[in-house]
Amino acid sequence: DQQVKQNSPSLSVQEGRISILNCDYTNSMFDYFLWYKKYPAEGPTFLISISSIKDKNEDGRFTVFLNKSAKHLSLHIVPSQPGDSAVYFCAASGYYGGSQGNLIFGKGTKLSVKP
């Protein structure tokens, strides 16, 4: 059973508008959430993260929102640029047995930003 779900395989947005990528999780033990961006044939690049004690984290054009009660997080990109076109992965981890556990990834959302 998928513990981290990205229900939209793709998203198309006009340049300059807001991109909103969504992610849901099922495991209430997750306490750290991350977003990665991936271009074809490259490894994922870390974008932004959020701890479960926060509900918002901002870094430039990127903002991540966390709704713990709904087990939902979202990544907002404002304004969207053509260079943002990539696959975005949501990931989660929990603190188990004295160490941070491995990352559990969603299946990704392909974002296309049209000029």
Added chain:
Amino acid sequence: KAGVTQTPRYLIKTRGQQVTLSCSPISGHRSVSWYQQTPGQGLQFLFEYFSETQRNKGNFPGRFSGRQFSNSRSEMNVSTLELGDSALYLCASSSPRNTEAFFGQGTRLTVV
């Protein structure tokens, strides 16, 4: 600071063969994790090594194994290769105080 380095970048092997992939983490990072990416399954966790010990393991068959050396470099081995093992294999390293994992560019393995 150099990033995570994976070698080789591309590999073609025949069914039944075995393969070894290498990963050099960011200097100072002691945790190395391996992931498999396939089009249908996304990124799936294989295993994590910390201070030469396997700390976590994903749901993969025993044909997939790994190890970590004293300098934190890690290797992953797949024996008796199957066509379904064709994938992008990604290595990530993280420091004890960071929860963020930094990925290498991956090794594209094709099994024919």
